[in-house]
Amino acid sequence: xxxxxxxxxxxxxxxxxxxxxxxxxxxxxxxxxxxxxxxxxxxxxxxxxxxxxxxxxxxxxxxxxxxxxxxxxxxxxxxxxxxxxxxxxxxxxxxxxxxxxxxxxxxxxxxxxxxxxxxxxxxxxxxxxxxxxxxxxxxxxxxxxxxxxxxxxxxxxxxxxxxxxxxxxxxxxxxxxxxxxxxxxx
Amino acid sequence: xxxxxxxxxxxxxxxxxxxxxxxxxxxxxxxxxxxxxxxxxxxxxxxxxxxxxxxxxxxxxxxxxxxxxxxxxxxxxxxxxxxxxxxxxxxxxxxxxxxxxxxxxxxxxxxxxxxxxxxxxxxxxxxxxxxxx
Ligand SMILES: Nc1nc2c(ncn2[C@@H]2O[C@H](COP(=O)(O)OP(=O)(O)OP(=O)(O)O)[C@@H](O)[C@H]2O)c(=O)[nH]1
Ligand SMILES: [Mg+2]
Numbered sequence: 407x408x409x410x411x412x413x414x415x416x417x418x419x420x421x422x423x424x425x426x427x428x429x430x431x432x433x434x435x436x437x438x439x440x441x442x443x444x445x446x447x448x449x450x451x452x453x454x455x456x457x458x459x460x461x462x463x464x465x466x467x468x469x470x471x472x473x474x475x476x477x478x479x480x481x482x483x484x485x486x487x488x489x490x491x492x493x494x495x496x497x498x499x500x501x502x503x504x505x506x507x508x509x510x511x512x513x514x515x516x517x518x519x520x521x522x523x524x525x526x527x528x529x530x531x532x533x534x535x536x537x538x539x540x541x542x543x544x545x546x547x548x549x550x551x552x553x554x555x556x557x558x559x560x561x562x563x564x565x566x567x568x569x570x571x572x573x574x575x576x577x578x579x580x581x582x583x584x585x586x587x588x589x590x591x592x
Numbered sequence: 593x594x595x596x597x598x599x600x601x602x603x604x605x606x607x608x609x610x611x612x613x614x615x616x617x618x619x620x621x622x623x624x625x626x627x628x629x630x631x632x633x634x635x636x637x638x639x640x641x642x643x644x645x646x647x648x649x650x651x652x653x654x655x656x657x658x659x660x661x662x663x664x665x666x667x668x669x670x671x672x673x674x675x676x677x678x679x680x681x682x683x684x685x686x687x688x689x690x691x692x693x694x695x696x697x698x699x700x701x702x703x704x705x706x707x708x709x710x711x712x713x714x715x716x717x718x719x720x721x722x723x724x725x
Contacts, residue, residue, distance in 0.1 A: 408612040408613065408614070410632045411610075411634045412715075467634065486635070487634075487711055522715075577715070580716075584630075585630065588628060591690055592626040
């Protein structure tokens with residue numbers, strides 16, 4: 407039994423629903439914030455996830471980082487050495503999807519030495535009549551960048567745990583893999 | 593004098609920021625390079641070694657994997673307080689090989705040594721053995 411710890415960066419354009427998503431996840435679906443309250447720095451949320459079919463768990467330290475450009479530079483100083491990445495866009499906003507490449511570059515600049523597992527999240531899937539980004543397009547881009555893809559509706563409490571579970575599992579898998587490597591060294 | 597197992601001299605690991613029960617911090621001081629302590633995610637990581645009595649140390653040798661920056665501090669108190677920095681190192685990464693790092697201490701007297709890994713070449717780092725002269 408082992409408890410891993412991962413520093414999970416949560417980034418993406420303003421108002422795509424990053425804070426709503428991580429609060430929903432942390433409160434197990436008990437809380438959806440309807441009114442937009444802009445994040446002006448970095449908010450830290452901690453939650454532990456059990457890895458299915460093991461006795462292991464991953465404690466996620468979620469760094470909910472401001473999307474607004476004005477704050478990004480200050481936020482970056484708090485990112486440290488991230489372990490996993492959750493990159494969010496709004497499926498009803500094409501520009502928020504276009505920005506993802508830039509966000510990814512920023513984050514990767516913080517981890518020059520190690521690959522970091524990541525998931526791309528298309529949030530607000532409930533806004534189907536206003537959808538601007540097709541699932542297939544997002545999925546294809548995610549795959550081209552080595553990211554997992556999932557869609558969520560925080561409002562409808564749809565799939566909100568999935569991105570975090572995916573990340574925890576990927577991090578757990580990389581731990582197992584690294585243990586193997588180290589055991590083979592000696 | 594080169595000791596092979598610090599633990600046989602009464603040294604203990606009194607704190608470690610990670611613990612996988614299969615790879616406990618005691619593995620650092622058991623003198624065996626095949627057993628190791630592994631960090632379980634995030635930086636910084638640290639561990640503190642307490643010696644049975646105050647020791648005069650001229651050299652610390654560390655065997656590790658994926659450690660990038662390492663700080664070492666010493667204490668001469670009985671209760672692991674009042675640490676003072678003594679060394680800071682940038683390590684090289686050699687894929688597939690353990691890192692061997694010598695840290696000369698010029699006969700410093702210590703009761704505790706604290707090792708802080710502030711960054712790694714990967715999410716997880718391991719420490720296989722620490723020996724002193
Ligand atoms: N319809 C719909 N609205 C959502 C959903 N998720 C979040 N919202 C709304 O979108 C707005 C912005 O949400 P936030 O979570 O504050 O956005 P953010 O990404 O944290 O924004 P910054 O902190 O500025 O970077 C809020 O009014 C939320 O209620 C969703 O799944 N569907
Ligand atoms: Mg926010």
